[in-house]
Amino acid sequence: MSEASGEGLMFHPMDQFIVKPLFGEGPVHWYTPTNASLWMVLGVVGxxxxxxxxxxxxxxxxxxxxxxxxxxxxxxHKMVEDVAGKDGLKFFPYIFTLFLFIVFSNFLGLLPKAFTPTSHIAVTAVLAVLVFVTVTVVGFVKNGASFLSLFWVSSAPLALRPVLALIEVISYFVRPVSHSIRLAGNMMAGHAVIKVFAAFAPLILMSGIGIVVTPLSILAITAMYGLEILVAFIQAYVFTILTCVYLRDALHPHH
Amino acid sequence: MANEHEAANMAHDAGAVAAEAAGHAAESAGMPQLDFSTFGNQIFWLLVTLVVIYWVLSRIALPRIAAVLADRQGTIAGDLAAAEDYKLKAKDAEAAYEKALADARAQAQKIVGEARAEIQKELDVATAKADAEISARAAESEARITEIRAGALEAVEAVARDTAAEIVSTLGGKADASALAEAVGARLKG
Incomplete structure (x- = not known):
């Protein structure tokens, strides 16, 4: 950290994602209050x-x-009802919980110096796996073995069906991966890009070219910030609506 | 002995610091997202957070908001029904008013007709009475006039006879009454 200060610009775009204990130094145990837990709790407070x-x-x-x-x-409520159907409303508190957690993490993470829990794959993977397990269990409990008809595309020609079934199964198991990486990736990338632009901002104090670069980088930070506000909401929305779509598949697997 | 121990400790500490620095270096080189040593911590706190959010939502927030929304829906529906009710009542009242107005108008018409008939009747009676009176008076006057005319004729004859007698006596004659009467009657007839 200190080694860069001597030579000018400091590029540590990923340092903002480091999970560290809130109080003192030391190893991060599972129970340690960290910056990650602080911002999750602030989300709950919000x-x-x-x-x-x-x-x-x-x-x-x-x-x-x-x-x-x-x-x-x-x-x-309307999203769950429209996408997952009336019987999906049982899961409304659960889906609302996911949405609120993500939306609050994303927006609180946009505050300067904040930590964004949803920028970590550990967090989004748990969210996605929770959805995946819930949806799979609901699918089998509601439909029994006929839930497997989700993978058997009866509208396709018979010869194609086994191939399609294989693709469907693979895509089903890829769901939690894309579900989680989409969210974490979006949050991480936006914050990292802002940080990179921010690293260029103090150039005016070091070199003549800074007269051009500093205003440009500040402008870029502002623009990125605006975009990130959009992304913060859209990613929460996307995660939630995909959860609803998966839930619809579980409740009504026969397309 | 103690010194030795201290030295060992110091060595140990130095080793730990070095290890930590190395770890930091590795960390800052890669993505903190892939630092698996923090996964347990994040997952634990995430689950706590989710459970708390779920509890707050399902126990407090969602029932409350659902109740408020249902309440509002009920209030709006109730108000709309009441408004519909009032509208019907207003329509009824308007119909009653129209009817009362028509009744009153008919009543007035009737009363006016009756009054007119009555007045006509009275007028007829009065006219008839007046007519009768007028004809009676006319007849009376006629009789009076006839009488007066007759009286006048008689008076003229008497005056003429008297005047004639007077003239005759003035002239120095001596008039016989019956001759005078005959002469005057003849003259008057002639």
């Missing part, structure tokens, strides 16, 4: 503020806070 404190008035004509909570509720 969720409670929005959905519990915001709705404490229980007003017929909602306050602003209550409107936001109701908007979020209605948004995901």
């Amino acid at each position: 969720i409670i503020l929005m959905l519990v404190v915001g709705t404490r008035g229980r007003a017929i004509v909602p306050s602003r806070g209550q409107s936001v909570a109701e908007l979020a509720y209605g948004f995901i």
Whole structure:
């Protein structure tokens, strides 16, 4: 860390993702409060503020806070109902939990100096595996062995079906991988790019070319930040709607 | 002995620091996302977080919001029904008003007709009475006029006879009453 300070620009775009203990130095045990756990807990606090404190008035004509909570509720409720069907509404609290966790992690992670839990594959993989296991179990419990008809494309010619079945099975097992890497990758890439641009920003203090580079990099940081705000929401939305799609497959496997 | 121990400790510490530095170097070279030593920590805290969020949502937030939304839906539906009710009532009231108005108008028409008939009747009676009176008066006057005319004729004859007698006596004659009457009657007839 200190070695770069002597020679000018410091490129540590990945340092922001390092998980370290909140208090003191030392190894990271499973129970250690780390920056990752801090920002997850802050997410929980945010969720409670929005959905519990915001709705404490229980007003017929909602306050602003209550409107936001109701908007979020209605948004995901409608999504689950439209995509997964009426019987998917049983899973609404679960899907809403996922959405809120991701959306709060993503947005809190955009604060300067913050840590973004969803930029870590360990976190998104657990989320994706939870969805995968849930969907698979629900599929078999609801439909029994006929859940396997999901892989047997009855609308295709008979000769093609085994090939398609193989592809379908592979794609089914690839789902959690793409599901998790999409989210973590998007969050990580955006933050890393901002950090790279940020590393160029102090060039004006070191060299003449900085007169051009510094404003450009600040502009680029601003633009990236705007894009990241979009990505933060879109990735939460994508993760949630894909969960709904997988759930629909589990509830209604016969296409 | 103690010194030896201390020295060993120091050596140990130095080794640890070196190892840590090496570890750091490796870490900063690669992606912190692939530092498996932090996975357990992240997964543990993630699960705690998810359970807390799920608990808060399913126990507090979602029932509350669902209740508020249902309440609002109910209120809106109730208000709309009440509005519909009031609209029907207003329509009823309007119909009743229209009917009352038509009734009143008919009643007025009837009363006006009755009054007119009554007045007509009274008028007829009065006219008839007046007519009768007028004809009676006319007849009376006729009789009076006839009487007066007759009276006048008689008076003229008497005056003429008296005047004639007076003239005759003035002239120095002596008039016989019956002759005078005959002469005056003849003159008057002639």
